[in-house]
Amino acid sequence: MSTPEERVAELGLTLPEVVPPLAAYVPAVRTGNLVYTSGQVPMVEGKIKATGKVGAEISLEEGAELARICALNAIAALKSNVGELSQVARIVKVVVFVASTPDFTQQPAVGNGASELLAEVFGEAGKHARSAVGVASLPLDAPVEVELIAEVR
Template sequence: MSAVEEKLAELGLRLPGVAAPIASYVPAVRTGSYVYTSGQLPMVEGKLGVTGKVGAEVTPEEAKDLARICALNALAAVKSVIGDLDKVVRVVKVVGFVASAPDFTGQPGVINGASELLGEVLGAKGVHARSAVGAAALPLDAPVEVEIQVEIAD
């Protein structure tokens, strides 16, 4: 087991299987020393447990927890390409999308769920640049979607 997966276990988490794409794309792609993930929804065992807009049907606290799940799914996608998460040099960028009610402006707090998980699991390697964007709707009516870009060592 990698040190990253040991840290996940210490946090009471486990790396899930890679979420199956819902359209014509792959979960992650490597180019040179970087891996880019596709947007990851908060899927658990192949299912989206919560749907709706943040600030309406979904609370910001629920959405923050969902962003953690998205980040965990993104790590699984990275592992599927590189085989060992200990090869991650650093998370370079996180982009988070929040399906938002018209008056909801707390997108950064929601995406903190993903950022905080990456920091807990990867330590200093998890510190990253980030965008948190409000959206009218996301695939499958998901409240949150997260993609990451990581630098890796061979």
């Protein structure tokens, strides 16, 4: 069985550097056997990948891909806290915020981009409870933001 880090590589991905906080917070906090990540926007190499609202400038498919990038950034924040991703016993909860037009109602489909990546990386332990909600705006005009809670060993 391959490690989560090996599965990231098998997917053709690289864990990025942890996105520096945009304000007064830290990327991840551990309390007991839970790690909470701060919300992660779709930053790639220090720049926001796309801006705008899903349902206007951003398509549902683009939104799902951006959610995948957010989840990869959340995995990096998680790893920075626990050292090795094999320490993750389970992804417990994921929250996906989608900056969307008032008539857009496919937030769960956007969130699938994040959820599917977590299942690919962590297998059964990556299957989680989730909320996907529409919001008026997000930091940096990001279309998507993802946070997660993980149980660790």
